[in-house]
Amino acid sequence: MQSQLTVARLRDRLPEILTALLAGSAGVAGSYAAAGFTPGFVVAPIEGFLARTMPGVVVTFAIQTLGSLGQQLSLLTAIALAVVAFSSLVGIGIVVGARLDSPWVAALLAGALPWGVTTLLTGDPVVALGAGLPPTLVVAVEGIFRSVRGADDADVSPGRRRVVESAVALLGIGGLATAFGSRQQPSAGQSLDDPSTPTPADEAGSEETDQQPTETPSERERLLAEADEKSLDLPGMDPLVSEKFYNVDINAVDPEVNADEWSLTVTGAVEQEVTVDYQELRSMASEDRFNTLRCVGEKLNGHKMDNALWTGVPIQQFVDRAGPKGSCECVMFRAADDYFEEFPLAALEDGFLAYGMNGDVLPKGHGYPVRALVPGHWGEINVKWITEIEILDKEAEGYWEKRGWHGTGPVNTVAKIHSIQHLDDGRIRVGGHTYAGTRGIELVEVSTDGGETWAEATLSEPLPGDDVWRQWMYTYDPPDGEHEVVARATDGTGTLQPKEEANAFPSGPSGWVSTTIKP
Ligand SMILES: Nc1nc2c(c(=O)[nH]1)N[C@H]1C(S)=C(S)[C@@H](COP(=O)(O)O)O[C@H]1N2
Numbered sequence: 007m008q009s010q011l012t013v014a015r016l017r018d019r020l021p022e023i024l025t026a027l028l029a030g031s032a033g034v035a036g037s038y039a040a041a042g043f044t045p046g047f048v049v050a051p052i053e054g055f056l057a058r059t060m061p062g063v064v065v066t067f068a069i070q071t072l073g074s075l076g077q078q079l080s081l082l083t084a085i086a087l088a089v090v091a092f093s094s095l096v097g098i099g100i101v102v103g104a105r106l107d108s109p110w111v112a113a114l115l116a117g118a119l120p121w122g123v124t125t126l127l128t129g130d131p132v133v134a135l136g137a138g139l140p141p142t143l144v145v146a147v148e149g150i151f152r153s154v155r156g157a158d159d160a161d162v163s164p165g166r167r168r169v170v171e172s173a174v175a176l177l178g179i180g181g182l183a184t185a186f187g188s189r190q191q192p193s194a195g196q197s198l199d200d201p202s203t204p205t206p207a208d209e210a211g212s213e214e215t216d217q218q219p220t221e222t223p224s225e226r227e228r229l230l231a232e233a234d235e236k237s238l239d240l241p242g243m244d245p246l247v248s249e250k251f252y253n254v255d256i257n258a259v260d261p262e263v264n265a266d267e268w269s270l271t272v273t274g275a276v277e278q279e280v281t282v283d284y285q286e287l288r289s290m291a292s293e294d295r296f297n298t299l300r301c302v303g304e305k306l307n308g309h310k311m312d313n314a315l316w317t318g319v320p321i322q323q324f325v326d327r328a329g330p331k332g333s334c335e336c337v338m339f340r341a342a343d344d345y346f347e348e349f350p351l352a353a354l355e356d357g358f359l360a361y362g363m364n365g366d367v368l369p370k371g372h373g374y375p376v377r378a379l380v381p382g383h384w385g386e387i388n389v390k391w392i393t394e395i396e397i398l399d400k401e402a403e404g405y406w407e408k409r410g411w412h413g414t415g416p417v418n419t420v421a422k423i424h425s426i427q428h429l430d431d432g433r434i435r436v437g438g439h440t441y442a443g444t445r446g447i448e449l450v451e452v453s454t455d456g457g458e459t460w461a462e463a464t465l466s467e468p469l470p471g472d473d474v475w476r477q478w479m480y481t482y483d484p485p486d487g488e489h490e491v492v493a494r495a496t497d498g499t500g501t502l503q504p505k506e507e508a509n510a511f512p513s514g515p516s517g518w519v520s521t522t523i524k525p
């Protein structure tokens with residue numbers, strides 16, 4: 007009885023509910039149109055909040071079973087929450103307007119409330135207009151229709167037709183917003199040496215404008231060409247410099263950091279705080295380094311391991327200048343996306359601050375303007391958008407360690423199998439990347455009989471650097487029928503990687519990669 011009454015009342019209110027939903031969705035779409043996929047989009051802070059407050063077990067489950075789909079799910083959830091929140095706010099506007107018998111108050115509130123909330127969440131009242139104007143428009147147009155048709159006819163349009171009308175309107179708005187919002191995407195790769203790339207040093211003028219880059223572009227080009235030459239060209243396998251570098255982020259939306267306003271400070275248990283800004287960093291003697299990254303959360307034979315040529319400066323000098331005096335010999339990195347990771351200070355000795363990647367200005371998704379590289383360690387302490395190096399006095403937990411992971415140490419050894427090729431002459435060629443962090447790779451062995459017998463694979467020529475992956479390949483005459491190929495690596499200390507398989511959680515994937523090959 008009670009619920010039937012509610013349903014009947016809801017049906018009476020269907021026009022208003024549809025208007026509120028349409029206007030609320032238009033607000034979210036408008037926010038995207040104005041901000042694009044940036045922190046100014048109202049969904050960004052909501053998704054960030056979801057990611058931060060999600061229990062560790064849920065996050066770990068999502069990483070292991072859903073992969074990047076997990077992040078898309080969290081983004082969809084955030085969009086749905088934003089639509090519900092905006093629609094409720096518009097609903098409040100409609101109710102208040104009806105009480106005051108003023109369609110204009112309804113329209114005004116319908117936009118002002120989402121605008122206010124978006125401003126509070128994103129801190130940008132101008133971009134937030136994108137969230138406020140569409141709901142006002144939708145509710146105003148609705149009010150005008152209503153008065154034109156006369157109050158009595160207002161609800162003549164049957165429920166189903168209104169639902170269809172609203173759905174069509176929503177699709178239109180969504181399409182427009184997508185077109186506008188995606189135009190806001192930052193343009194790809196600006197060359198580090200491009201004189202039109204505004205490094206603050208240029209803007210500073212005077213003597214600094216004449217400064218030559220410490221590393222000539224040709225040196226970077228030479229290194230990239232060397233990587234190209236040394237790459238084994240196998241189908242299904244990236245060359246030694248990855249064509250597409252993987253991404254792992256705690257938030258779906260990257261933070262936007264302005265290089266002119268960026269700085270990095272060494273804080274905490276130090277003699278004196280030391281701050282370096284982008285201009286100073288760019289004007290220091292730079293180095294180009296190959297450095298491989300691997301995510302602790304990837305699958306054993308996964309695709310979250312990549313290599314690039316990074317440009318930047320060694321990190322230790324800033325720590326030395328600050329004079330660390332903490333008693334735990336440990337350090338916390340902090341970043342503009344509220345990410346934080348703790349690890350032993352000793353790991354910083356070979357650490358690097360990178361502002362360039364493969365000859366381009368560091369892309370936004372990889373930490374623009376500056377990220378840290380900590381050779382030999384799991385990807386997670388290679389903090390992007392880095393802003394603070396805090397020398398600690400006692401141990402603390404990082405973002406992932408609070409969620410149960412142990413990903414601050416050296417990487418596990420791995421030999422992956424990403425390429426399987428049936429050659430014209432009947433032989434089979436297999437290959438993949440192999441990596442053991444700063445331990446280096448001494449040897450990769452392959453078995454084509456499930457681990458009974460082993461043969462040595464061919465390795466790609468090593469690239470310069472202390473933390474660089476290699477490729478391996480092996481060609482053989484296949485036995486009759488189905489057989490199992492296994493790969494295993496021995497690192498530079500002579501240690502064979504453990505055979506025992508382990509999932510990524512909590513300490514990174516481990517074990518020998520194997521695959522069944524059919525004739
Ligand atoms: N600020 C910040 N740094 C970060 C992360 C992040 O979410 N925020 N993810 C970490 C993880 S888990 C990995 S594996 C690497 C991935 O770097 P990439 O996205 O450039 O491949 O960045 C690390 N640094």
Ligand SMILES: [Mo]
Pocket residue numbers: 254300301302303385386
């Ligand atoms: Mo990671």
